[in-house]
Amino acid sequence: MDEQRRAAVETWLRGASGDPALAIIGAVLLSGGAIQQNWAIDVEHRGSVEAWVLRTDNAATLAVSLPRAAEYRLLQAAQAAGVTVPEPLFLCEDATVAGAPFFVMRRVKGIAAGYRVVKSELLGGGRVALAEALGQELARIHSIRPPRPDLAFLGDAPADAARAFIAAQRAALDRQHAPRPAIEWGLRHLEREAPAPVPAVLTHNDFRTGNLMLDEQGVTAVLDWEFAAWGDGHADLGWLCAKCWRFGNLAQEAGGIGPRAALYAGYGGVDDASVRWWELAAHIRWAVIAVDQAARHISGTEPNLELALTGHIVPELELEILRMTGVPDA
Template identity: 75%
Template sequence: MDEAPRARLTDWLRAASGDAALVIEKMALLSGGAIQQNWALDVSGGRAWVLRTDNAATLAVSHGRAQEYALLRAAFAAGVTVPEPLFLCEDVAVTGAPFFVMRRVAGTAAAHRVVKSDTLGGGRDACVRALGRELARIHTITPPRPDLSFLGTPPGDPYLAFIRDQRAALDRQRNPRPVLEWGLRHLERTAPPPVPPVLVHNDFRTGNVMLDESGVTAVLDWEFSVWSDPHADLGWLCAKCWRFGNDAQEAGGIGPRAALYEGYGQVDDTRVRWWELAAHIRWASIAVDQAERHISGVERNLELALTGHMVPGLEWEILRMVEARDAA
């Protein structure tokens, strides 16, 4: 960050924290964050914070920083293991974009490390049980919630709402995606009746959960949260695209599905499998959108460009899953 924005940020943090002597001793951009930027702040007094702000381009379905801050506060109050939210700034004159500050936590979220480790999170079975418990805590947050009014009215049928939204997303693309349309038609034919909506993290996966050797240290990245079916989070975590090559461990490439279900509590496996297929369709659609950010020239970025190359593999998995479901 340049000297002038850093000076403005220091002044703002002094006012927000009530510490007129506050000094930013070190500031470094953290790795990852294709959609948002995360800056590690080392602040006088031994305080370790993270500043989360926008990248140059964002996805239309992504919440703004004020909304994500509200979600983080709601999760923190519900006992979900999240970094403590500290301050929100919506004044773009400070750094050029809205941001919020939260406490920094220890651990790793690097998916390629997580799926290869037999000890992170306390071991594979213990880790996915803990992830199940985190999801169960998230799903205790139910509408109506005035502090989460930006989420809108919950859909009457989250299954049909998902299909409608994904069809609209595909209609916006420059090129047709017949496999994704075919997968959506299968979901439409097999949609179960709705259940009462809850807060769904909507991106609960390996890579968005911080772990150390003892367990879960933080659930991250709440920018896609919605009111929906709780099974959607379980299906997203179990989707093959989030196993990062460790396909035998169905819960995020970390551990067995049965242990995840055990940690969560009562689970309808049929609903989870529906959302698991939906996860591949949704991720393929997001991957197309992210690649378009690069192709359009809005944000030239190798990671975004490479994301587009994932789509054929996702389409192949959608074909395989639909065939298997039809044969069952």
């Protein structure tokens, strides 16, 4: 964070916090965050040093990503529902302060990096206990249901989340120039096996290893709410269980962290067939996102190494789609 930007943020925070003596004494850009920037800032505030995070837009964004004001209000709603989230502190919608809208939340301790999380036998009191805790967090998220005036920016809930998902993914593929028959095959399979509609709930839509802050006691924060929407709660369970988010620890089906059965138990019981449907949908969704991100680089409109590398995961996802749909020898 350059000095000009830091000074502007500091001045704004003095007004927002009501502390004219507030001072930013440290600011470090945190790793990760392909779509958003997260700055760890240490602040002298009312006689003590506090650890906060400033979250704002990165250069490369996705059209489906919610703006920071929406994400801030989602954190407020989640906190009120008992979900373990970083405490939301201040929201700045004035882009002139830091170059883009931002919000500030309290910084929490823990480990989020997927490759580290899946190797640990100690986080959250062990694999079974942690998987159960993740199920409980999802149950709290899904207790938030429309209509909610404070979440009006999410729009109307879909009457049939499964059919809406298929239509959205097919439209996204149609915008691409290269055919993707394996993904189309997967979408057709989903169409034939679509579950019956269920009442809509708030879905996090990126509840996975890597977006969960954990320590030896359990979950310290559910992060990255920028893709939240009204939908079928089974979608979050399927996304977490997708093989692509197990970080190589395939035997632990709940995000490479723990057993699927423990996740289900913590949630309070689920329709396994619906979760499996959404698990296939998760691989298709991630493949479509990867195709889109690679296209942004290849087209020359947004040259970016991370976008280019994301395209290399598409064949692996296509192979998994074929396996999950029962294609022989896939």
